[in-house]
Amino acid sequence: MADTTQTAGHGPGSGSHSGGDPSRRDFIYLAAAATGVVGAAVTVWPFIDSLNPAADTLALASTDVDLAPVQVGQSITVTWRGKPVFIRHRTPEEIKSATDVNVSELRDPQKDADRAKKPEWLVVVGICTHLGCIPLGQKNSDPRGEYGGWFCPCHGSVYDTSGRIRKGPAPRNLEVPSYAFKTDTSIRIG
């Protein structure tokens, strides 16, 4: 307090006493506080980031799949990043029903061509976009919902033969993972 009353008598720019200028003192306070905040953030970040996926978890991030044994109309489930991935060898009828949709009527509008790199192979992450359950429909005996794709038993979401959401509470289509055809009959997911 003594400093402030002193400077009040001196006027700006006098600065004859060390630390007498309030604007300089404010600057030092702000600079010190800002440095402290940055320092704290830099210190905290490693602890937060240590909770993110570790290197070995990321290393398991791609999966190779041989598609040759999968017959037309058959579906297989493979594991990728601990999640199920649905691969369906679609029949011509399934491809037709997927492409014959008026895209603008969909909740999450997407053309079938944007979802399947080759029309006969559909590759989607088998996790309902609502709250993460695994939809039914991989076996021919499973309920597939009225659009012939998948049906989630948890809260009743219905997906079509392109894995697009058609009915129920889920907000988005089944996710298409990044994948590439290594040969005509084998893919790498991730």
Add this chain to the structure above:
Amino acid sequence: MAHGPSSSFKNPVVNWLDQRLPIFTMIQKEYGVFPTPRNFNYFWNFGAIAMIMLVTMIVSGIVLAMHYTPNTNLAFNSVERIMRDVNFGWLIRYIHMNGASFFFIAVYIHIFRGLYYGSYKKPRELLWIIGVVIFLLMMATAFMGYVLPWGQMSFWGATVITNLFSALPLVGQDIVTLLWGGFSVDNPTLNRFFALHYLLPFVIAAVVFLHVAALHITGSNNPLGVEPKGPQDTLPFHPYYTVKDSFGTVVYLAIFAAFVFYAPNFFGEPDNYIQANPMVTPPHIVPEWYFLPYYAILRSITFDISIPFTGLKLIEAKLGGVIAMFGSIAILFILPWLDTSPVRSARFRPIFKKGILAFLVAFFLLMYVGAQTADAAWHLGGLEIPLVYVGQFATLVYFGFFLSLPFVGLIEKPLPLPASIAKPVLGGGASAAGATAKPMEKA
């Protein structure tokens, strides 16, 4: 502190200690002679009971942790080993399992008592808020503890609840990945949940200490909601309430023991005795009973919230459900300022009393709806009522109760309050007390 308070305990060792660290003086002040309203009913037992349950959970939990292995390949079997091979492991685990339920029962009754008798009102707002913090910490602890046995419900409950955060715009998915430490609920998730499940009870204990410290500043509320006006309105805590609390605790623990020994899986889900399988979702995922009302609120928001006529979506149904669910607890934080009535106890508040009973019914209705499948329905004759509508109605009552409080306080005409605690307790001693005590007899 060169000269502390001079202690005058008979035992010289106690005296020596107390002069250097006055814990005995403090215990004497806060739990011996502490002036406590003389008119407590048995609802006032549940704070002490909740504290006993916290201690029970910590003691049984520490022993369980000595036998448990937090690894996705070993966790389920280590719990089965506790059940079959560890000496008295079955007993300790059943105490811990049912202890969680009985902890929540005690805390729910404790919270309801606070609501009914207006304990959240000035000057006890902070005491109430600290209590809500304890409740939130309890929910986080219970949720993570339920994941540890690594059964099907553990896994899928964790999946559904952590996925709630994906509803947040922009950062949702990154937060979920951060929570998981991977791309699904997996070993990193189990490890961190175990670490936090071990940590949080001690945080709860620390916050309980603050809760009790704040309580001893304001003193307890009481069933009349009238502050003590002098020594004639209070009793020393010991022996009057140490005895009453002990009696209530023994009765409560007897009921608890009946469940532990005769119906240990009453509150549990059979699916959790199947080891977690990330490739198969159980047909019907339900949380533990104490989360059911909030789960029902979550599922009640089935509609997007948009700006009318523009088709602009403001809040997707999924995010809306998450907001409503967290909001149902968050609203408790502002309750002291929502309620505008100066009268505390529902005994003297005719409209509030009806409101809080409707709230109680809605709470149990939500609990029921939360346990049913999403597409379940009531069949009344030829009429079919989807339960989602029942849940939406109960959600409306739940929030309506809180949001109507500012107006209830304005329009309500409270019954006449007794002049002091002592008068209604002693019955119509003085002629004036007889008239003021009349509303009591109805209640």
